[in-house]
Amino acid sequence: MSKYILKRILLMIPILVGVAILIFTLMFFVPGDPVEIILGSSATQAQVETVREQLGLNQPYIIRLGSFLQQLFLHGSFGNSYVQGTDVGAELLTRFPRTLILALFSILLSMVVGIPLGIRAATHANSAEDRISMFVSMIGVSMPNFWLALMLVLLFALKLGILPSSGDKGFEYYILPILANALGGIAGVARLTRSSMLEVIRADYVSTARAKGVSEHDVIYKHALPNAMIPIITMCGGRFGGQLGGTVVIETVFSIPGIGAYLINSINNRDYNAVQGSVLYIAFTFSVVMLLVDLIYAFIDPRIKAQYEGHSKKRIKRGEVKADA
Amino acid sequence: MKNITEESKHFLSVQDMVVQYRSEGKVVMAVNGVSFDLDKGKTIGLVGETGAGKTSIAKAIMRILPDHSTYQNSGKVMLDQEDIMSIPEQEMRKLRGHKLSMIFQDPMTALNPVKSVAEQIAEAVRLHSDSNKVQAMKRAKDMLELVGISADRANEYPHQFSGGMKQRVVIAMALACDPMLLIADEPTTALDVTIQAQVLEMINALKEKLNTSMIMITHDLGVVAETCDTVAVIYAGQVIEYGAKEDIFDRPAHPYTVGLFKALPGMNKSSRRLSPIVGMPPDPTDLPSGCSFSPRCPYADDACKRDAVGMQEITPGHTCRCLKAPL
Numbered sequence: 001m002s003k004y005i006l007k008r009i010l011l012m013i014p015i016l017v018g019v020a021i022l023i024f025t026l027m028f029f030v031p032g033d034p035v036e037i038i039l040g041s042s043a044t045q046a047q048v049e050t051v052r053e054q055l056g057l058n059q060p061y062i063i064r065l066g067s068f069l070q071q072l073f074l075h076g077s078f079g080n081s082y083v084q085g086t087d088v089g090a091e092l093l094t095r096f097p098r099t100l101i102l103a104l105f106s107i108l109l110s111m112v113v114g115i116p117l118g119i120r121a122a123t124h125a126n127s128a129e130d131r132i133s134m135f136v137s138m139i140g141v142s143m144p145n146f147w148l149a150l151m152l153v154l155l156f157a158l159k160l161g162i163l164p165s166s167g168d169k170g171f172e173y174y175i176l177p178i179l180a181n182a183l184g185g186i187a188g189v190a191r192l193t194r195s196s197m198l199e200v201i202r203a204d205y206v207s208t209a210r211a212k213g214v215s216e217h218d219v220i221y222k223h224a225l226p227n228a229m230i231p232i233i234t235m236c237g238g239r240f241g242g243q244l245g246g247t248v249v250i251e252t253v254f255s256i257p258g259i260g261a262y263l264i265n266s267i268n269n270r271d272y273n274a275v276q277g278s279v280l281y282i283a284f285t286f287s288v289v290m291l292l293v294d295l296i297y298a299f300i301d302p303r304i305k306a307q308y309e310g311h312s313k314k315r316i317k318r319g320e321v322k323a324d325a
Numbered sequence: 326m327k328n329i330t331e332e333s334k335h336f337l338s339v340q341d342m343v344v345q346y347r348s349e350g351k352v353v354m355a356v357n358g359v360s361f362d363l364d365k366g367k368t369i370g371l372v373g374e375t376g377a378g379k380t381s382i383a384k385a386i387m388r389i390l391p392d393h394s395t396y397q398n399s400g401k402v403m404l405d406q407e408d409i410m411s412i413p414e415q416e417m418r419k420l421r422g423h424k425l426s427m428i429f430q431d432p433m434t435a436l437n438p439v440k441s442v443a444e445q446i447a448e449a450v451r452l453h454s455d456s457n458k459v460q461a462m463k464r465a466k467d468m469l470e471l472v473g474i475s476a477d478r479a480n481e482y483p484h485q486f487s488g489g490m491k492q493r494v495v496i497a498m499a500l501a502c503d504p505m506l507l508i509a510d511e512p513t514t515a516l517d518v519t520i521q522a523q524v525l526e527m528i529n530a531l532k533e534k535l536n537t538s539m540i541m542i543t544h545d546l547g548v549v550a551e552t553c554d555t556v557a558v559i560y561a562g563q564v565i566e567y568g569a570k571e572d573i574f575d576r577p578a579h580p581y582t583v584g585l586f587k588a589l590p591g592m593n594k595s596s597r598r599l600s601p602i603v604g605m606p607p608d609p610t611d612l613p614s615g616c617s618f619s620p621r622c623p624y625a626d627d628a629c630k631r632d633a634v635g636m637q638e639i640t641p642g643h644t645c646r647c648l649k650a651p652l
Contacts, residue, residue: 125393126393202391203434204429204430204431204434204435205434205435205436205437205438207384207389207429207435208429208435208436208437208495208498209437209448210387210389210421211387211389211421211422211426211427211429212421212422212426212448212449212452212498213418213419213420213421213422213423213449213452213453214418214422214448214452215418223437223440226439227437227438227439300439301438301439302438302439302441302482302484303438303482303484306482306484306485
């Protein structure tokens, strides 16, 4: 197992190098000049040239790529933002906890509420309760989150006045963003859990468990649910990985200075270093989340674990036996 | 009063069991008034074609019929002087896996793929005794040894075992709490012929050792011959012939039972062709009136198609649901 993890971590290196080259090249060809944006339209040609010289933007593509990769992999630095002049890595680090809180609590809320709802719908399949909850969750899935966010602000911040409408000065500032972000997730997780549970709930081993005298609660939660978890984990992992890269809409509506807002601003300003840094950060966190998801698979399902361990273990075992003999 | 004393003689007595399912707006009449008795330590064979309602009978006795599709389930099941159809679900749960347990048809799907085999056996042990985790695991390992699986493999998962071994695990699980009644639903159907014999032998030996009563559900007359004391032939959800194994094998009375034996390939028969029973089993959503076998029966006449046919005694203990019997 540890061998598998090591292999996956090593695999991240070529992925990150690939992403670095790709995003650098893309930004090179994207039209627009950061210097003009920094200096404004009133700047003289000479001023523009001087700043370009300072930023190294008048070098040819290959030299710039080389120095970017060198700075990235040898010094572990994304460079400074053209606009703020601050270190991109440091900026990402200060923004990361905000995005993490938003993503983590949204996904936890989606699972904690969505999974039991889906189970309930599956165990009462085709009842009125099931139909109503699936109809409501259909609405939940199709509701745009910015609209939902605005409605929540209207209700809780303006009408009731119990929660702040924007900012990030404390945990209460995150309640509405998390809710707005999670409601769609809850609905999606509930629907997926329902369909996934319906598949396993009629499996023979569920009858076996009942025939052993296992209580209905344990039949559902201990025997059926683990077998239904794989698609749910896949979906939640994907959502979590995506949201760690920033939830642009939610961050914008609630004025939370997170990763998503930073990336969008950087793109608008053609702030090459900031864009490259953000994208690399996203690639890195997404790879880590996907690795975690794969490890959770192995934890849940021994058949997947056996795949990871492959045949190497068996060979080692046989070798040992021979050596002993 | 006579009825009560008669009931109490038997260890298990199933009376007028009815199971109906709902499927696409139609009512599927799977079991239509099945009755049979079973004594302590004895084995009854429920024989019939696929879809005759055998597994439904078993699941109804265990009370594990699927909630979502079961339309009606009535009748009486007396187990050890207790009507287990009328006790509350919580009481029933204590009996399941303890007093009565079941071996399922398909070993490939009967085990939970995400739990180790010992864990699955130990779960039943812990539910029905006050043993702790360690004791339950010990018992699970002993049971595995009993069915011929090395205790070293206790922590392995179902996908690491072959079909025959999985069936042994299922059997170990069913027998882990020394049940008084074992329902074996086609325990050998999914297995190779060579493994079949081993598994049957093992079930028989364990049954003898624990003095368990058994309901053997099968469509294989060879299995019946090897394991059963009495036989109930099931057709379209009804017992159509019932008696001691010898009665059924040597003097079959119902045209369907006779047909079953004729359809068996035999080494000593001179004819080269098998004689199958013509036609198909009736559609359980639309059973024929009168005798449900009448559309396929070579002896049927108008009387057979008119009214439902009752059980009649041919010789003491040998009953048959046919107007023409004995042929």
